[in-house]
Structure formats: C-alpha cells, structure tokens
Amino acid sequence: MLLKQQRFSRLGFISISGALLLCLAFLLIANTPNLLIPVLLFSTLPLAYIISWFQWQVPFIKILAFSLPFSLELQIFEGSMLRVPGEPLIVLAAAVFLFKFISEWRLKRVKLFKEWVWVLPFMAAFAITITFSGLPLVSLKFAMVNVVYIVVFYFFLSILFSENPKLFPQMLLLFGAGMFLVTFWSVFRLWQWEWNPVVVRGIFKPFFKDHTIFGASAALLSAFWFSCAVFSKERLNRLLSLGAGITFLGIVILSASRGAFMSIAFFSGLLLLVLVGARLKHLVIIGLALLIIVLIFREPIQTRLQRIEAVSYDSEAGLIDRTVSAGNVTTDVSNIERLNRWVSALRMFRERPLTGFGPGTYQFEYIPFQEPSLMNRLTVTNPWDIPEGSGGTAHSEYLLALSEMGIWGLLGFLIILGRWFFIAFNKSHNHLNRRWMLVAFLALSTYVFHAFFNNFLTTDKFAFLFWGTAAWLISNLHNQNEENVLPTG
Template structure:
C-alpha cells in the first residue's frame, strides 16, 4: 500500500469515526480524529503542529473563567504546548540534538541562562508550587515559540510570512468579536476593559498583543515580490489591527507603538545603538536632577482616562488623579520594596501577585487597589523579574533586550548596506 492510499484510508476511517460521534451525540468521539491528527503531526510534521497552535492562540479561552476548572490553562493551546515540550524532551533524551549555530546564538545564550536562573529561584520561592508551574510553563513557551519556531524559519523562508498570517487571521476574528460587543456599549472606555473576554483576560493583554502584531503587519504591506491580492489583504489586516488597537483604550500599547515608530525612524536615519544609548543615559541623568520639577509639572495634569480618545491620550501623563496610572506607581513601588527585601533570589517566579499586597503604601493605594492575589502583576516587565527572581533575573531580562536591540540594529545596517 502506497503512502497516498494509506493517507486516504486513514482519512476515511477518521471521517467515519467523527460521523459516528456526531450521530451518537458523543462529543469526545467527534474530536478524537482531530486529536489523532495532531498527535501524528507532533511526531512527523512539527511545522503543521505549530501552525495549528499558532492559529489557535488568539482563539484560546481560559476555562477557569467559566468555572469549569480551577486550572488556569488556556485551552486548547497550553495542553498542546505541554505535549510538545514532553515530545522535545523525549527526543533530546534519545540523542537528538539542536543546530549548533542556533545553540551558539547570543539570544539563545541569554534565554538559556535566564531560564536556568529562573529554575534556581524556584527552590527558595515563597510558594514553590506556583513558581514551579511558572517555570514549567516558561519551558513550553521557549521550546515552542523560540526553539522549534526558529528551526522552522531556518528550514523554510516563507514560514515567517505564514507565521504572521496564522496569527493575524484568528486575531482579526477576535477583533471583530470585540468591536461588535464594544459597539453595543457605545464604545465606552469602561466596557473596553472586558469586552474581549473570554479570549483575553483584559484590555491590557489584548492591546499588548495588537501592538505587537501591528508593526509586522504594516511591514508585510511593503514586502516586495508578492501578489496584488496578498498586498491588499495585508493592508486590510493592518488597518483592522490598528482599529482594534485604538479602540482597546490601552494607553501603554499606544505609547509603545509611538516609541517603536520613533526608534524605527532613528534606525532608518542611520543612528547607531551606542549613540542612542548614550543619549538615553544623558536624558535619564537629566531626569534624576530635575525630578522634583518634572513631578510638579506632571501633577498639573488633571485629565482622567476618558471615552474621548484625545482626552484619553492626554491622561497618559496624569499621575495626580488617574487611578490606572497611580496604580502602576503603586505596583512599581511594591516591586522595588520586594526586591529590597529579597535581592538575591527574589520571591519566586509567578509569586508577585500573591505577595505584593503587604508592601502597598497607604499614600499610593487607589480605588482599584486590592489585597487579593487575583488582579494583575507588577505592570512592568523590568521590575517584575527583579521582584520575583532577584537582581540576576532583572539583569537577564535587560540583557535579552540589549542583545536583541544590538542584533536588530546590526541587521538593519546589513540590509541597508549589503
């Protein structure tokens, strides 16, 4: 029997199995063919398995939101990622190795050392179980979205475009769902905080994902050697993501996109990273010496977050009355105080939200502050690792940032001056 005949036979059996499940009203039997297909892809076609995961990422939901389970896994992607982690570990134990050039890559070094240090901070954690779960989940994200994705990109240059498309299509569906729900509430700011549920926990994670997706979507519009239809679709996708980003009312996403746009312009103008780093250091020192005057100036801004987009933008610098901004200051202060108490190993991966409450200062608490470990994190990708993993945890994150910036600037110069 040829492979083609075997494939047709397997497809027929799976179709009959799914039909039987539908006819007998047995959901588990209906999805069994899909599960078998994913298992086969996992062992023989990792690229297709990753493609399925990528497509499902924006559509995944947390079952704990519906009270079905207390396990905070996003279904079905995180179990799929965990299965992929087990498969890769088994392959590694059986003697299969990774590409040497990839292992020697600077980003791989930083990611690997950061992951090892994260594991070392599990043992002295204030909650070992929580930290162990956080460490294992970090493992399946690194394996799937760094190690295996990099290998896929190396094998197939077009995989990078497929990667973006596999994320953009389902994300566009989530944006449509969110905007339709949001429209029912008149696009109010308050409703904008939760209308993306159950696909995203809140507007901050939703806005962050859209902000990360927008630049590559725009870049694909100007990609050479593509059909007119493809360019039109990427243009529509970029406009759709931009619309979702604006109506997410996520100010951090807006600021991040503005900063990224400014950085891109400076890169195109030929500025080197070390020049920008020196300028940034000079600005930082200047801010330290003029801190009091800056705070006085910022406190004059009384514009709170608003349904009006212009007023919402203006409220970004309001540190006198805007509850969201003040809560960020509260979380940052807690993270720094937590770091000062445990500067070496930190409090443990994933523990910030359960430990920060006692570190809140009365003058920094807001109407949205809480003592329960169920709302948010440090609101900083820099201070969070510092509080949870100590000094080295923060330094590894900064190292990852600096290395990727260095390689990005180097690549841009290479492309501009081949």
C-alpha cells in the first residue's frame, strides 16, 4: 500500500511539474518563436522517457490525434516553418517509439515487420535521391519529415493497434471532434462573408491551409464511417456510423473540393466491387477495359471536355457544376494550371528519370519546364513571389514522386498501394477481421484516387489519416481474434 502511495505521489509530482514546464514553454514560445527548437531539443528525450516508463503512449497518441486539426504553421526562422503543435508532438511520438522498440518490442512484432518491409523501398528512395539533389538541405528536411510521418503513423501505430484494435476508431473520433470545431469556425467565417461560395477556399485557415486538404480529410473520414455502417453487425453501430458518414459527407460538400467529391464517387464504385466479391484480378481486368475504352474514344472525349463551360470559381455554380468543371481544360484557370504542373513534372522526369531532382525540390525546379501555351494568371515565375490563389507543387502525389525521386520514387509508392490492394481483395477473404480490413482499405481508396489531382502526404493532418488508416489495415491482417472494434462495441 505504501509503495502504491509513493508511486502515485511520484506520478503526481511528475505530472504537475510537466504541466508547469509545458505552460512555461508555451509562454516563452508565444513571445519568442525562435526558442521552440531549443525547447524541443532539450525536452523531447526526457518527455519520451517519461511517457514510455509510465506506459502513457495510448493517452499521448490520443492527445496527438485531437490536436492535429488545430495544428498551424509558425515561422521559426526566415523561410522555415513548423506546424505547431502537430510536428513537435510527432517528433516526441517518434522518440517514444524508439524507447519502446528498444526496451520492449524489438522483434516481438515480427509479423508486422514483414508488412513494414513493403514501405522500405519508398523510404529508401527518399534517402538515395537526396544525394542527387541540387538543394540538399531542402531535400534532407523534406525526406526527414516524410520518414518520421511513416515511422510514427505507420510503424508505431500499427503496433499500438495490434495491441488495442479499438484505438484507431477512437483516434478518428477525436480527430473528427477537432475537425467539427474547425468546421464551426469555418461556417462562422463563411457567414461573415454572407455565404459567398467564392471565399470557401480560405475559410479553413489558419488550421487547414487549403480547402482541398480539408475536403480530402473529410472524404476519408466519410468513407471510413460509411464502410463501418455497411460492415458492422450491430444495429447501433450501423446507425451511429451512418450518421458520422453523412456528417462528414456534408463537410466534403462544404469544402467545395472537386477532388474530394469525386473521390467519394470512386469509393462508392469500389465498395460495390467489394460487396459483389471481386478479386484483384477482376479489378485489373476492369481497369484495363476502362483504359482501352478511353484510348478508343479519346478524340470524342477530348471534344466533349472542350465543350464544358462550367468553371470552379463561379459564385453561382452548384455542386454538380463545380464537379463537372473539373473537366474544363479550356477556360478554367485552375485546371489549366494543374495541367501546366503535370506537364512540368513529366518533363522533369524525362530530364532525370532515375534520380529525379531531389525530395521537396519541385516548387523550386519546375519553373523552366513549364509549357508556355498553358501559362496563365496563376503561373509561378518566381518561387518567392507566388500569385494570389496559386502555390502548391505538382498537384499529383504520383507525378510529384516521379519528378523528385525518379522512377524509383513512384515505384516505391505504387508497391505500397499494390500491397494494400492485394490485402483487401485477396488476403482478406475468409479472414476473421475481413470487414475491418475492408473498412480501412475503402477509406484509403479515397486518397488513392484523389492523389492523381493533389498531394497532401507532407502535411501532418493528412499523413496521420493516410498512414494511420494503413496501419490499422495491416494490424487487422495480423490480428487473428475477431472482435467488434468500434467504440460502442
């Protein structure tokens, strides 16, 4: 009894001291942002050790999930930004993973390690192509950010989910609660602008830099909960999941992100294939058939696209018109600029097909590769002087990897996606956790499609959703106990 009291006294002392230190650090950082890096350097390892020692990794990771929607960019040095509190907490999580892996886990999760191997070629592409970069410091920082995201949200979380399968749905509820608060803030801002749809692009700032990131996040969450409603066996879970899915679908519509809305349509088609019991070979056949049809009717399709007059920035346009405007490649400036970025990325790949220009360098290197006939008012001619409403990089996760890391970067990413498709359509058959594996895959499918038009994996918010959902997929694959993993179960 005395030992327990001493332990709780020590725990209380550490907790109070930690809270006071965090408050002091916050006050210092708020007034002098340059102190953030020294504070992180001196506090990360001690805090990680405390979290690991007291087995606080689950409460800590839940705090991280809730805080991510509120993460905003803070300038630390000139030209250097940090997403706070997201990235400092992610670095802390990486340190916790290191402590836990060395002290406890090691090779105990060897089955999960076999799944991690599929990600290693993509991580290796980051490391190798840094050496060929013309901006090595930029590439090093970009690569480190992406690798840390994978380590924390894929490796670390997959172990936690294998120990506690209910943890990920709980984390999504916390993340979703944070998104709801951001949504309320955004609706209030939209009301201040008298519901003018033109301003929707910026109402999610400063928490979400762009409406497309917000829409992509809502689309993944909507697909997750809709899938739970389809595959859950309990009536209450089906009703609650359906309500959550509809709510996040409403948020997708609010975001006015065409890519997010189309990704929901893609998810719906894939869900139908899953429900009829399609295998991976059937999916390949369907994909090839669609490709052949597009090639055969290429000219009529191009003619039809050229006749589309709807534009994405029309204040009078409805949801359907905005979605249809995605095919307007003649008068919609946003689409023309996206084509310009794609052409630039492909030309960069032709210039350096094996090594690319280095991770994180696209925005600095693509300018000479632009197509003059596609240049418009959104075109960037100076990376330090970006026109209003422009910015971003290749506007495609696939082409970004191709231009920055060459063919190996794209292949590494496709290997990961291919493995997940194989798990969902082949290995999940007759598996005890098939329904949860399909839920995870179907949620991921929204970004498999959306990644053709945007790239968000370098943002802390979406990196959590993407890699975290994938971690839940592989943890369910190697969990041989069937159980209801939803929070109400």
